[in-house]
Amino acid sequence: MTALPEQASRYEAVIGLEVHVELNTRTKMFCGCATDFGGQPNSRTCPVCLGQPGSLPVVNRRAVESAIRLGLALGCDIAPVSQFHRKNYFYPDMPKNYQISQYDVPICLRGSLTITTAAGEHRVGITRVHMEEDTGKSLHVGTSGRIHGADYSLVDYNRAGIPLLEVVSEPDIRSAAQAQSYLSELRAVVLALGISDAKLEEGSMRCDANISLRPVGHTVFGTRAEVKNMNSIRSLGRAIDYEIARQTDLLIAGEPVVQETRHWNEDAGTTSTLRVKETTEDYRYFPDPDLIPITPAAAQVDALRAALPELPAAQRARLAQDHGLPREQAATLVAVGLAPLFERAVAAGAAPVDAANWLNNEVVGWANERGADPTGVPLAPGDLAELTACVADGTLSKKLAREVLDAVLAGEGSPRAVAAERGLVQISDTGALTAAVDAALREHADAAQRVRDGNDKAIGALVGAVMKATRGKANPALVNQLLRERLSGVDDGR
Amino acid sequence: MSLSTDDVRHVARLARLALGDDEIVALQAQLSDILAYAEKVGEVATGDVPPTGHAYPLADVLRDDEPRPSLPPDAAVATAPQAEDGRFRVPRIVDEA
Known part of the structure; x- marks a missing residue:
């Protein structure tokens, strides 16, 4: 051409x-x-x-x-x-x-x-x-x-x-x-x-x-x-x-x-x-x-006209209007056929934007990997609501929540039950993280020094070390906060 | 209405009939006569009659969507000139370009 x-x-x-x-x-x-x-x-x-x-x-x-x-x-x-x-x-x-x-x-x-x-x-x-x-x-x-x-x-x-x-x-x-x-x-x-x-x-x-x-x-x-x-x-x-x-x-x-x-x-x-x-x-x-x-x-x-179901255009408009979803998100939900599950999850207490994100990304991805139709995913509306609540209240990080979702879809139980069973609950307790934070500062003293010298990006290595030590369960925001407290103060754990 | 020999050739090709030139000339006359005869119907005043494909005063004979037994597969192909693996065997479909 x-x-x-x-x-x-x-x-x-x-x-x-x-x-x-x-x-x-x-x-x-x-x-x-x-x-x-x-x-x-x-x-x-x-x-x-x-x-x-x-x-x-x-x-x-x-x-x-x-x-x-x-x-x-x-x-x-x-x-x-x-x-x-x-x-x-x-x-x-x-x-x-x-x-x-x-x-x-x-x-x-x-x-x-x-x-x-x-x-x-x-x-x-x-x-x-x-x-x-x-x-x-x-x-x-x-x-x-x-x-x-x-x-x-x-x-x-x-x-x-x-x-x-x-x-x-x-x-x-x-x-x-x-x-x-x-x-x-x-x-x-x-x-x-x-x-x-x-x-x-x-x-x-x-x-x-x-x-x-x-x-x-x-x-x-x-x-x-x-x-x-x-x-x-x-x-x-x-x-x-x-x-x-x-x-x-x-x-x-x-x-x-x-x-x-x-x-x-x-x-x-x-x-x-x-x-x-x-x-x-x-x-x-x-x-x-x-x-x-x-x-x-x-x-x-x-x-026959009176018995017509809600058509996609009307459904998209309604999802956007009633639940405050961005148009794109509403369009994806309708296109993948997950609008009914979305509405039941919202009725069960899920935050709309969070529920739509989980459905459009993780749940559709899960179905695609298996060559399955997303409309048939084995996910109860209440479980999706529970999952979004766990992320919102800090019980689960986004990363842990993905692992929990996989287990829920595999039929292992509700999100909270799976998290408890697998010990996946996010560590959001300062006391429980202090030891890991101090250890990271000791083992990566050079990175700690770079942060003190003004290289803010160097904190990533320290956060990574804490996450590794806690097998991904630490609350990243809290780890960040604890590290900064230590690095800005005189007490650097030595 | 009078058909040309080209019309006859065209219709023969659509019907997959191999006709000789003498047959085409004969059929040109015969088909033209038949059409002229059918055109007599057009002489009747039907301006106020809607066109129809049927003479029956019937509409909407419908069937419920309930399955009925099909033929046994052997019976389906039993009268086929050629069959293979339960399928109808037919000559190749598209002529070589």
Whole structure:
């Protein structure tokens, strides 16, 4: 990528995202096959999801409710009449030679999602949310192990027919950072609704990006490329940055951008041509004659709207307002899913800012080290409250408190019980520290002299010696105070 | 409406049909006739009738989200032209560039 900054800055990126959300219903979109993960290939298939002649699809009520709930959360209009269409194509990931989707009458239209980046708040329009079915999984057999150069493919239809919602944004996104923020916020909304586990790494949430460039100030869109296969929010950002640079180079060189589908290669950090884009007409959408319209009654929509949970934006604002948390801290709590635990800990007496710090740093770190979901950490709200109280009243230093937290999370008991059991209680008693302080002054007389000579930093060696002698249990503030008393007075312990 | 031979070739490609030139000419005429016949429906005054994909006076036939038994895996692939390890075996998917 060789574009000079001044040339590149003549262009602006126009980005729209298509996000697929795999719903966590128990059964598929149009048949009663279970949606479990794993198991034998094709063990969760039936005549409907295998597209056998004479079989009839019937719509999953809960999938429709999930679609309406997501639409309402995104401020969409819920279509009073919506219809399923067949999207026809030759590709063996669907056994029917078509995918059941929605076309001109999707269930949700015209919403928006507000995102926050370093540049401030930005509203991204939602064009539509529609229902469709997931495809099967192909295993490409051949020396390359990839789709290109495979000798043949083996297809498992266990995933075929699992309900998906496709959320299509307006081309309102201008940068990788905005795209990442949008995806992250949409994921948070989906998690708050509880309609999907929304794991990008495992494919239960997938994001495709339509990216084009145009000269700054122009309103006509350039030719776009659709980029697929980003398996994390970080990958989405990298892929968009790469694609912007690639298209910038083409435009500066006077070469055309080809309308095509491109594949993001995570390891190489590049995109490459997957297939030249088929035009919409080639899919020959037509109303599925096996499926009759969906007509949500206004009363049903109102009931679903009334039952919506608190959404992330509102939750962040409330945590900041009610508990005096900085916005960043509130945002992290909501993003990692620890807001409920936080509120219960505060109700149990924890100081809000301290509790949020412990959750956002230590507890999330503990879960990450184990590859676990932070929302499942085995920490009782009362224990978190007790831990913050121990640090606040000087019973535990921050360092000791971390060790205690690990033990609490390992199921060893409450913080105070663990501290007592392990003898980890911080020494905040002057008498108990005097001997160690005097010993440190004797053994590090040179450091003591340097402090007396005005080199204040030299006190660090003395504090360190006391901490070492007490195995980290001394109250550092008290050690500091005792050392300074000795060093400023005539009594230096000799 | 009259189809061009290019239209016929395009539709044939989408349907993965290999047609000879004589077949394309024959189908051009036949498909055009069929479309002309279907266009007769357009002569009926339907300005006040909303478009529909169906003739049935039905909507919202929904299923509760309750699992039902699936086919035994052997049965699922029993009618496949080729199968391997319980999966459907298909020719390679993307043509070499």
